Amino acid sequence: MEQKYIFSDNPVLGMAVDRIDDLTWRTVNLIRDIPYTAVRSIVRSGRAVAGRPVEETGIIYSTYRAYDVMTRNTASGLTSHDLRRYAGILSLHEPKASAVFDYWHVMLSLWKIDKRLALVCCNHQLIHERKGLFLPSKQRMRLFSQARSANDKDLFDYGCISLEPGGLTAKELDDAK
Incomplete structure (x- = not known):
């Protein structure tokens, strides 16, 4: 059963929904250079920018759809069912499900398979x-x-995870002091 957005219970979910166009753009740009305006148009209005390649629209829309479904299902932790659902939305073959669903191991195991799937599942x-x-x-x-490379989850936590409120990482907050 899909969950409704309950931001008061989870401010990180509010940040994800608020930044879903940016999250989608940053994710698709790991595999293909796509302008932000093309992503924002599809995410916010459901319309592709005229003159952009059809394949690009498919990449954007499937990535956005995976994130949209993901934001509706974060009340529960990641499961093999979620992994299969996101892979299907992204038109990927079903990857072997790991028995460990913590964000770091999911990210590492799926990164080689598909960067978009790794990011959706990690997030x-x-x-x-x-x-x-x-x-x-x-x-x-x-x-x-x-x-x-170093299998350093602490470095990932410190330098890569945007924190609520504001969206800066712990490293970026320390650098600003």
Whole structure:
């Protein structure tokens, strides 16, 4: 059963819904360079920007749809059912489900399969745990790459997860002091 948005119970969910166009844009840009205006148009109005490739519209829409479904289901932690549902929305073959569904292991195991699926599943669990969001940017992707290479979950938490309120990471907050 899909959940309704209950922001007072989970402010991280509110941040995800508020930034769903940015989250979608940052995610699709990991696989293809797509302008923000094209993503925002599809997410906010359901209309593709004239003259943009059809394949691009499909990538944007499926990624947005996966995030939309994800935000409606974060009251429960990530399950193999969720993983299969998101893979189906993204038109992917069903990956082998891990027995471990913490955000770090999900991110590491799915990253090689599909970056979009990895981000949707990781963010599902991050929102469920009220921890924050992983909104990939160039700086955060450099830190994620370091964290992944060293299998350093603490570095990922510190440098890659946007915290509520404001959306900055713990590292960005420390750097601003």
